[in-house]
Amino acid sequence: MTVLNQPPESKFAYVVVASRRARQLMAGAQPLFDRPRSHKPTRIAMEELNKALLEYQLPERPAGEEDKEGKRRKP
Numbered sequence: 402m403t404v405l406n407q408p409p410e411s412k413f414a415y416v417v418v419a420s421r422r423a424r425q426l427m428a429g430a431q432p433l434f435d436r437p438r439s440h441k442p443t444r445i446a447m448e449e450l451n452k453a454l455l456e457y458q459l460p461e462r463p464a465g466e467e468d469k470e471g472k473r474r475k476p
Contacts, residue, residue, distance in 0.1 A: 406453045415450065418457045422446035 409415045426432065426442035433454040437445045449455050 404456050404458055406456050408450050408453070409457075409459065414459060418455065419443065419446045419450050422449060422455055 409418060420443070423442040423446040426445055432445050433449050434452065437448055439445060439448070446455075
C-alpha cells in the first residue's frame with residue numbers, strides 16, 4: 402500500500418477519507434492546523450484533506466482484476 406497525502410482523485414475515496422477524519426475530530430482529536438474556517442468536523446476534515454495535511458492509504462487492486470469503472474449492470 403502506498404501512503405498518500407494529496408486529495409484522492411476518486412470522489413468516493415475522498416468522501417471515505419474525509420468522513421473517517423471527521424469521526425476522529427468528533428471523538429476529540431485536534432485539527433491539524435490553526436484557525437479552521439469552520440467549527441464543523443466534516444468541513445475541518447475536508448479542509449485538512451485539501452491542504453494535504455492528512456496521510457492515508459488506499460488498497461491496491463489485485464492483479465488481473467478488470468477495471469469495471471464506468472460500467473453498469475444490465476437490468
